[in-house]
Structure formats: C-alpha cells, structure tokens
Amino acid sequence: MKRISAGRWVEIALLEVDGLNVSYGGIKALRGISFKVEEGEIVALIGANGAGKSTTLRTLSGLVRAHGGTVKFNGVVMNKVPPFRVVEMGISQVPEGRRVFTRLTVMENLEMGAYTRKDGGVKETVREIFKRFPRLEERKNQLAGTLSGGEQQMLAIGRALMSRPRLLLMDEPSMGLAPMLVNEIFSIIKEINRSGTTILLVEQNAKMALSVSRRLYVLETGEIVASGEASDLAGDELIRKAYLGMH
Amino acid sequence: MYLQQLVNGLTLGSTYALIALGYTMVYGIIQLINFAHGEVYMIGAFVGLIMVAVYKVNFFLAMLAAMAVCVPLAVLIERVAYRPLRRSTRLAPLISAIGVSIFLQTLVTLMEGPNPKGFPQVIEDTVYVFGPVQFSKVQVIILVLAALLMLLLQYTVKYTRMGKAMRATSEDYETASLMGINVNRVISFTFALGAALAAAGGVLVGMYFNSIYPLMGVTVGLKSFCAAVLGGIGSIPGAVLGGMFLGVAEVFGVAVGFDTYRDAIAFGLLILVLLFKPTGLLGMPIQRKV
Ligand SMILES: Nc1ncnc2c1ncn2[C@@H]1O[C@H](COP(=O)(O)OP(=O)(O)OP(=O)(O)O)[C@@H](O)[C@H]1O
Ligand SMILES: [Mg+2]
Numbered sequence: 001m002k003r004i005s006a007g008r009w010v011e012i013a014l015l016e017v018d019g020l021n022v023s024y025g026g027i028k029a030l031r032g033i034s035f036k037v038e039e040g041e042i043v044a045l046i047g048a049n050g051a052g053k054s055t056t057l058r059t060l061s062g063l064v065r066a067h068g069g070t071v072k073f074n075g076v077v078m079n080k081v082p083p084f085r086v087v088e089m090g091i092s093q094v095p096e097g098r099r100v101f102t103r104l105t106v107m108e109n110l111e112m113g114a115y116t117r118k119d120g121g122v123k124e125t126v127r128e129i130f131k132r133f134p135r136l137e138e139r140k141n142q143l144a145g146t147l148s149g150g151e152q153q154m155l156a157i158g159r160a161l162m163s164r165p166r167l168l169l170m171d172e173p174s175m176g177l178a179p180m181l182v183n184e185i186f187s188i189i190k191e192i193n194r195s196g197t198t199i200l201l202v203e204q205n206a207k208m209a210l211s212v213s214r215r216l217y218v219l220e221t222g223e224i225v226a227s228g229e230a231s232d233l234a235g236d237e238l239i240r241k242a243y244l245g246m247h
Numbered sequence: 248m249y250l251q252q253l254v255n256g257l258t259l260g261s262t263y264a265l266i267a268l269g270y271t272m273v274y275g276i277i278q279l280i281n282f283a284h285g286e287v288y289m290i291g292a293f294v295g296l297i298m299v300a301v302y303k304v305n306f307f308l309a310m311l312a313a314m315a316v317c318v319p320l321a322v323l324i325e326r327v328a329y330r331p332l333r334r335s336t337r338l339a340p341l342i343s344a345i346g347v348s349i350f351l352q353t354l355v356t357l358m359e360g361p362n363p364k365g366f367p368q369v370i371e372d373t374v375y376v377f378g379p380v381q382f383s384k385v386q387v388i389i390l391v392l393a394a395l396l397m398l399l400l401q402y403t404v405k406y407t408r409m410g411k412a413m414r415a416t417s418e419d420y421e422t423a424s425l426m427g428i429n430v431n432r433v434i435s436f437t438f439a440l441g442a443a444l445a446a447a448g449g450v451l452v453g454m455y456f457n458s459i460y461p462l463m464g465v466t467v468g469l470k471s472f473c474a475a476v477l478g479g480i481g482s483i484p485g486a487v488l489g490g491m492f493l494g495v496a497e498v499f500g501v502a503v504g505f506d507t508y509r510d511a512i513a514f515g516l517l518i519l520v521l522l523f524k525p526t527g528l529l530g531m532p533i534q535r536k537v
Contacts (some may be wrong), residue, residue: 061425087427099422101415112415115408116427163427 012075014039014198015060015167019069022052022059031222032069037167042189042199044230045208047219054096056219057169060094060200062086073167085207088116090166094173096155102145106136109144109155113162122162129158132188150159150181154158155190161197163227171202186212252502253495258386258455260494261393265448266471267478267486268400269441275417275481276437277333282344283324285468286351287442291317291449292459293355299369306369306454307386313446321442322435330431339438348464356459363460366453369537389451395446400440404483409436417481470513477520479530488528492516 006153022030022199029052037043047053048211056068060071062083073091092113101109110129121153130137133154141145144155153173160168173189174182186208193199202208209216210230218226218233226233272501273281273471291313328347331537333341373384382390404410416423424430434478453459470493478489493513500512508515522527 006344063421063424082429083424084427084429087425088507092427095422095425099419101418101422103410103418104414108411110413111408112423112426112428115412159426 004128012072013037015200016072017056017060017069018072020056020059020066020071021068022055022064022066029222030059031231032064033219033224034069035217035224035227037198037200039166039198040193040196041215042193042201042213044213044216045204045219046203046206046209046216048204050221051219052222053219054171057093057095057171057200057202057228060086060091060169082098084116086115087163087165090163092160092163092165092167093169094156094160094171096171096173098149100144100147100152100153100155100159102143104144105141106144106147106155109132109159112161113159116163117244125162125164129161132191133158150177150184153177153181155187157185157192165197166208167198167200169200169202172204173201174203174205174208184207248379253496254382254386256495256498257491258389259498260491261390261453262448262455262490263467263471263474263494264328264487264490265393265396265444265451266467267490268397268483269445269473270472270475271478271480271483271486272413272437272441274475276413276420276434277329277340278289278337279329279340279344280472281329281438281441282341282468283328283347283351284321284441284445285471286348286355286463287317287321287324287464288445288449288452288467289441289459289461289464290320290351290355291446292453292463293359293449294446295450295453296364296366296459300367306450309369310447310450313450314443317442317446317449318439321438325435325438330434340470352461352464359461361459361461363463365457366459370454385454389455392451394449396444400444401483402415403440409433413437466510470510473513473517477517477527479527480529482529482531485527485529492528 015037017036018034019032020030020034021032022027033056035043045053045056055064059066060078062078062081062085066079073089076089078086105110110126114125117185135151136155136158139151144152157170157173170189173185173218177185182205189199189201190212201213203208210233213230216227216230216233217224266284269284269287273279285375294313294316295309298304298312299306304312324347328343329340332343369533370384370388375382375384375387404413410425412428412433413436414427416430417430420430423433471490474489474493475486476489477492478485478487493516496516497509497512501509505512524530
C-alpha cells in the first residue's frame with residue numbers, strides 16, 4: 001500500500017507497531033516491541049506462556065493502554081482509540097478462551113459481532129458465516145453456553161467476522177481442541193485469509209503457526225527475539241529447539 | 248378473605264418489583280449495589296406529587312414527568328459518583344452510593360421538609376367487585392401499569408439491539424467492548440431504565456399509601472433490594488418474582504397478626520431463602536470462566 005508522506009510516496013503496512021511498552025501495575029509485560037503486518041498477510045506471533053502475546057492483541061484492540069510506543073493502523077495512530085471504535089475502524093478479535101456470550105443464543109452472538117455495522121448487509125454476512133460453519137446454523141437458536149468447545153471456537157471466529165474486519169486478531173484459536181479440529185480451524189484460517197482478510201495469529205502451537213503464516217515473530221518475556229519468513233524460521237536451530245520440541 | 252389478601256399483596260409486590268428491577272439490572276451489569284436507587288424512587292414520588300398538587304396535571308402525565316426527572320438524575324449519579332471509581336476497589340463505589348443516598352435525602356428534606364405529605368385524591372374511590380375480591384381503582388392502575396412496564400422491559404431486554412448489548416455486557420463487558428459495544432453507553436442506559444421504573448413506582452406508591460417523605464426510599468429501597476436478592480440478583484424475572492413474593496408475604500404476615508414486624512418479614516424471608524438457596528430463587532449458579 002502506498003501513501004503520500006511529506007510529498008513522497010512511501011510504503012506503509014496495514015499495521016505498524018513501534019516500540020510498544022505495556023505494564024500491569026509495576027510489571028512490564030511488553031518491552032518495546034516492534035512489528036508489521038502487511039495487507040493480505042497471515043502473520044504469526046508465537047511464544048511461551050506469559051510471553052506477552054495476549055497483551056499485544058489486547059493493546060491492539062484498545063483494552064489495555066500502552067505506556068510508550070505507537071500502534072498505527074492504516075496510517076492512523078490508535079493508541080488512544082477506545083475499544084468500540086477500534087472495531088468500527090476495521091480490527092476485530094477472537095479472544096483467548098473463545099469468550100462467547102454463553103447466555104445469548106448463537107444468532108445473538110453473531111448479531112453482537114455486527115454491532116457497529118450500519119449497512120443493510122448483516123443478513124448476508126450471517127448467511128456467509130453459516131455457509132462456512134454449517135453446524136452454527138443448525139444451532140442458531142441454542143444458547144452459546146450449550147455448544148461444545150469446538151463449536152464455541154467456530155462461533156467466536158464467526159462472531160469476529162461479522163464486523164467484516166480488515167484485520168483479524170486471533171488469540172490461540174487452537175487452544176484445547178482435539179487434533180482433528182485443530183486442522184479444521186487452521187484450514188478455515190487460511191480460507192478467511194484467501195477471501196481477503198489480513199490475519200495476526202497468536203499461537204503456542206508453533207508447528208501450526210509455521211504452516212499457515214507467511215511471516216512469524218517470536219516473543220519471549222515481552223521482547224521479540226526472532227522474526228522472519230516462516231520458511232526460514234522453520235529451519236532455524238533455536239526455534240526448532242525452543243518451540244517445535246525437536247533436538 | 249385469602250383471595251383479597253392475595254390481591255393486596257400482589258399490588259404491594261408489583262411496586263417492590265418495579266424498584267427491585269433497577270437494583271438487579273445495575274448489579275447485573277456493574278456488580279454494584281446502587282444504594283441511591285431508593286432515593287431516585289423517593290424523588291420520583293415527590294415530582295409526581297408536585298406535578299399533581301401544584302401543576303394540577305393528571306396522574307399519567309405526573310408519572311411521565313417523574314420519569315423525565317429521574318432518568319437524567321440516575322444517569323448523572325452513575326457518571327459522577329460511580330464511573331470514576333470503576334477501576335478501584337469494590338468497596339469504593341458502594342460507599343459513594345451511600346454518600347449519594349444521604350445527600351439526596353438531605354437535599355429533599357431541605358427543600359420539602361421532613362414531614363410526610365399526602366397525595367391529593369386524583370383517582371376516584373371506585374371499587375370493583377369480582378365475587379369474593381374487590382379491587383380499588385388505584386389497585387387496578389398499579390397492577391395494570393406495573394405489568395405493562397415489566398412487559399415493556401422484558402421486550403427491550405430480549406429483542407432490542409440495546410437490550411442484547413445489555414445482556415452481553417452483563418456477562419462479559421470486556422468481550423462486549425471487543426464487539427464494538429460502547430459499554431459506557433450501555434451502563435447509562437441500564438441506569439436510565441431502572442430509574443424510569445423506580446419513578447413510576449414512586450408515583451404509584453405515593454398514590455396508594457398517600458404518604459410521601461424524604462426518607463421513604465430507605466425502607467422500600469431495602470425491601471426491594473431484598474426482593475432482588477431473593478429472586479436472584481442479576482435476574483430480571485427473579486426481581487419480579489422476589490417482589491411479588493415479598494409483597495404477598497408482608498400482607499399475609501400483617502393479616503395473621505405480625506403487624507409490628509411488618510418490615511422485618513422481608514429480611515427474615517431473605518435470610519431463610521438464602522440459607523437454602525444462596526443464589527436466590529431464580530439466580531444462576533456461579534459460573535466459572537474458562
Ligand atoms: N491483568 C493482568 N494483570 C497483571 N498482570 C498481567 C495481567 N495480564 C497479564 N499479565 C502478565 O503479563 C505477562 C504477559 O501475559 P500475557 O497474557 O500477555 O501472556 P501470553 O503470552 O498471552 O501467555 P499465554 O500463552 O499463557 O496466554 C504475564 O507475566 C502475565 O502474568
Ligand atoms: Mg495469552
């Protein structure tokens with residue numbers, strides 16, 4: 001994507017994070033991390049428990065405020081934008097642990113995903129989502145709390161797509177799912193990306209992350225310690241040892 | 248005789264229910280016991296009284312006027328007394344609520360004096376007799392209006408966009424804001440709904456008991472709060488059920504001779520129910536989030 005800046009055409013990425021610092025009370029969760037996501041990519045952010053992956057996504061969505069650094073989306077500084085505006089601007093999130101509204105029906109959950117939309121196309125989007133997740137359609141009037149873990153994950157993804165985001169943030173979508181379901185979820189992620197949505201994927205399942213993404217960043221205690229093309233990182237000795245359990 | 252007491256109990260109970268709904272909705276959404284809610288009800292009663300006694304409007308307009316005053320008042324209370332404390336300890340907004348409650352009691356006492364005032368007779372003394380029971384016209388108005396308002400509330404919460412956002416926010420406000428829901432606006436809306444019902448309750452009770460005074464929100468507020476907890480705090484049908492249950496129990500208690508303990512009945516029942524069902528009659532079991 002090109003933009004005019006100071007009279008010159010310059011390349012800007014869809015998402016640019018620069019020197020981001022986040023702390024909880026006195027504890028530093030992110031120590032000046034920088035990364036980019038280009039339009040159309042799937043970028044993965046991997047790291048162990050407590051590395052700061054969720055904190056990164058929560059900051060991008062405006063749930064947590066940065067103490068330093070900038071987040072730019074589409075060239076706009078997002079640091080002070082409240083969460084509900086972030087959605088309007090085109091970023092939505094599939095949060096860690098699914099967090100579907102258990103006391104709302106499947107259909108109502110999807111409606112909540114489209115809360116910011118004012119165009120008449122919501123019904124059409126619901127149809128698209130039901131086509132992608134037929135099991136949700138069969139259960140559309142059921143309370144989301146009665147769905148199985150896999151179905152809840154699909155609902156959480158469908159709900160996040162209802163706002164037709166340009167950038168979809170996904171926090172460990174494979175968590176707690178059986179291997180077959182994990183494969184299904186990852187092929188859905190690829191499909192979503194092919195139909196034009198840029199994805200920033202947080203994963204602990206590094207193998208899966210390597211297989212779907214074009215580029216990766218490795219986060220360790222709040223710092224990015226490695227980054228590169230998936231094909232390069234897969235061969236990297238350190239990554240193999242630390243995240244793929246190979247020796 | 249029993250049937251008659253039941254009618255009286257349900258009438259009283261529907262006024263408790265109207266007020267209990269405000270407690271339960273606010274608790275459901277921000278886990279705050281809004282101690283100032285009883286004062287919103289009291290101010291509703293005073294506005295109704297002034298409209299009828301001074302401006303000579305009819306009872307229905309007086310009720311709308313009470314709502315028109317109480318809704319912005321409750322929204323303002325949330326804005327200045329609770330919202331700045333949202334990220335602090337749980338005790339802070341509770342104490343702030345008690346502060347607001349005392350402030351409003353004192354303010355109204357200064358303006359209107361401490362003594363009870365009667366409501367002018369705006370509804371005739373007509374009595375409708377159905378076999379063994381009789382309804383006064385005021386009772387009919389209370390029962391019908393309270394039922395209508397509760398149905399309207401139920402519709403709002405179940406089917407409107409804002410109502411669904413309320414339910415989503417009360418389950419998980421963080422995820423609600425990830426949906427693009429402006430959580431602050433939903434909270435204001437919740438206070439507004441509760442205040443509208445309390446204002447209506449204030450005018451109806453003023454008419455029924457014919458006694459309006461600055462501290463009237465204290466006992467009724469506490470009892471309605473009991474009704475909300477009894478029904479299961481956070482549950483809308485629970486508040487209605489709890490209100491009716493308390494109203495009927497109180498009337499029967501008085502009828503069988505416990506009139507000196509009238510106000511203690513609510514608290515006694517509350518303790519009893521909570522001993523056996525800690526989450527209240529329709530309360531949801533405490534859920535663990537994954
Ligand atoms: N609300 C909070 N209050 C205090 N500290 C927090 C909070 N949330 C996260 N942290 C801390 O910030 C650090 C990063 O946490 P974060 O949840 O971002 O890790 P993560 O990489 O997503 O881990 P996981 O893989 O377990 O989900 C951790 O040390 C965590 O304890
Ligand atoms: Mg996490």
